[in-house]
Amino acid sequence: MHVPDGFVSPQLTLPALAVSAPLWAWAARRHFGRSAADSLPVVGALTAVAFVVQSIMIPLPGGTSTHLLGVTLLAILHGPLVAFVCESLVLVVQALFFGAGGFTVLGVNALAMGLLGPLAGWLVHLALRRASPRGAALVAAWVAVQVSTLAVALVLGLQHRLSPAYFPTPLPVTLAAMMIPSLAVTGPAEGLYTLFALSVLRRAKVREAL
Amino acid sequence: MRSSFTVLVLLAGLVPAGARAHEVLHDVERGRAVAVRVYESDGEALADAPFEVFSPSTPGAAYLAGRTDRAGWLAFVPDAPGRWRVKVVEAGGHGLDTTVEVAQAGAAAQGGARAGGGAAFVLRPLLGAAVIAAVFGALVLLARRRSTSG
Numbered sequence: 001m002h003v004p005d006g007f008v009s010p011q012l013t014l015p016a017l018a019v020s021a022p023l024w025a026w027a028a029r030r031h032f033g034r035s036a037a038d039s040l041p042v043v044g045a046l047t048a049v050a051f052v053v054q055s056i057m058i059p060l061p062g063g064t065s066t067h068l069l070g071v072t073l074l075a076i077l078h079g080p081l082v083a084f085v086c087e088s089l090v091l092v093v094q095a096l097f098f099g100a101g102g103f104t105v106l107g108v109n110a111l112a113m114g115l116l117g118p119l120a121g122w123l124v125h126l127a128l129r130r131a132s133p134r135g136a137a138l139v140a141a142w143v144a145v146q147v148s149t150l151a152v153a154l155v156l157g158l159q160h161r162l163s164p165a166y167f168p169t170p171l172p173v174t175l176a177a178m179m180i181p182s183l184a185v186t187g188p189a190e191g192l193y194t195l196f197a198l199s200v201l202r203r204a205k206v207r208e209a210l
Numbered sequence: 211m212r213s214s215f216t217v218l219v220l221l222a223g224l225v226p227a228g229a230r231a232h233e234v235l236h237d238v239e240r241g242r243a244v245a246v247r248v249y250e251s252d253g254e255a256l257a258d259a260p261f262e263v264f265s266p267s268t269p270g271a272a273y274l275a276g277r278t279d280r281a282g283w284l285a286f287v288p289d290a291p292g293r294w295r296v297k298v299v300e301a302g303g304h305g306l307d308t309t310v311e312v313a314q315a316g317a318a319a320q321g322g323a324r325a326g327g328g329a330a331f332v333l334r335p336l337l338g339a340a341v342i343a344a345v346f347g348a349l350v351l352l353a354r355r356r357s358t359s360g
Contacts, residue, residue, distance in 0.1 A: 040350045089342060093341050097341065
């Protein structure tokens with residue numbers, strides 16, 4: 001889902017980095033400081049699992065593929081800012097060690113996949129959890145994926161309008177190519193993954209999942 | 211009569227030359243083209259994906275544009291040594307933007323990052339998870355040290 005280096009111009013990457021940097025600093029100070037020593041092992045394990053699920057490609061008709069995000073779970077359990085920092089770390093490791101994504105687009109990808117999607121998922125979970133905890137987690141994960149995908153598609157569409165040399169495909173084509181798999185495959189898969197992971201954490205009596 | 215015959219002979223002589231001007235010939239030179247295969251991190255080929263190749267001599271305009279074949283291959287014949295830029299863009303935002311170093315003779319060595327297939331499909335998640343575990347291990351140690359010293 002994430003945007004590779006060279007697909008988005010500095011007109012978009014620099015403002016995204018300017019928004020992300022203070023958010024990273026604020027979230028790190030608030031959620032990863034001295035008081036977080038007890039929760040860090042669980043957060044670290046869930047971040048590592050998020051990296052693994054993002055590495056597993058789900059093949060789609062037409063020769064392309066998609067992957068899960070895995071960070072909605074972190075947003076539900078620890079809040080959207082924790083998900084934002086953890087997804088940013090996943091993106092840094094992907095860029096640094098595997099050449100996936102990249103550093104110029106780190107702000108764009110972190111905001112789309114780490115903040116906007118998980119924030120939307122967290123809000124949906126907050127609104128629905130009293131009615132049905134499981135249903136809330138399922139819908140929250142589905143919504144999170146749709147919001148993240150839509151954000152990436154809109155950035156690419158905006159880039160096409162600013163300069164097609166960076167991204168040659170117009171927004172309607174990008175929207176269809178990204179949203180149809182997201183609505184039909186990635187969203188439901190993320191929902192099922194989140195439900196499964198929550199039930200495993202509850203059985204393991206992880207405090208945040210109880 | 212004689213002059214008409216001479217003109218006819220001259221025209222007949224020119225016909226093969228005219229035909230040759232419209233003939234398309236070809237040369238086969240092996241080892242001149244640079245072939246690049248693009249694929250997902252699990253080894254799945256990026257088939258029929260639009261691509262552009264930019265020469266180091268004219269980086270502002272595409273030297274070649276086309277689509278990858280069904281096995282994810284694209285190929286170009288470089289006309290200058292240097293760093294050639296290869297950009298593959300799928301409508302869904304998948305793709306890559308990398309460089310290929312071309313030597314004087316046309317032999318290429320890929321620059322930039324290389325995605326892995328095969329064993330990398332298994333090693334990649336394990337290595338990434340290990341790096342993230344190490345980062346969080348360091349954070350836990352730091353947080354505990356701070357809480358004991360504070």
